[in-house]
Ligand SMILES: [Zn+2]
């Protein structure tokens with residue numbers, strides 16, 4: 476049997492292999508208990524935020540305010556400032572994807588294989604976000620990267636628009 480330390484090391488190796496084999500970071504263990512990435516640790520606070528995204532499922536895009544509201548509802552005593560910091564950190568750790576909206580707003584979503592290579596239609600008034608897929612956008616990204624000798628990481632399109640309720 477492995478000791479818990481060996482098990483953690485093994486898991487880090489597996490995660491590293493997974494991230495090498497795919498251009499997207501795969502969350503192999505949903506709560507990645509105590510896993511370090513780039514020297515950053517998944518503290519209980521960070522896990523709580525990550526857990527929230529895992530529970531609502533992929534395809535959901537939450538603002539920092541919405542994350543804060545939901546966490547306060549399930550008893551967590553946490554400030555909005557901490558949520559902002561935590562979200563930024565989870566983005567740096569490759570666990571969340573940050574969507575920049577107009578007027579400096581941000582929304583966050585879980586990075587997973589299911590949601591790889593999708594695009595966003597974003598209402599500039601209420602922030603409603605819908606996902607769509609389009610192979611031509613991916614192809615255009617691939618061609619542009621190749622033409623300029625860049626190594627492709629991802630191609631995604633954010634379309635700013637006004638939703639039916641806000642027109
Ligand atoms: Zn999305």
Ligand SMILES: [Zn+2]
Pocket residue numbers: 598599600601602603637638639640641
């Ligand atoms: Zn709207």
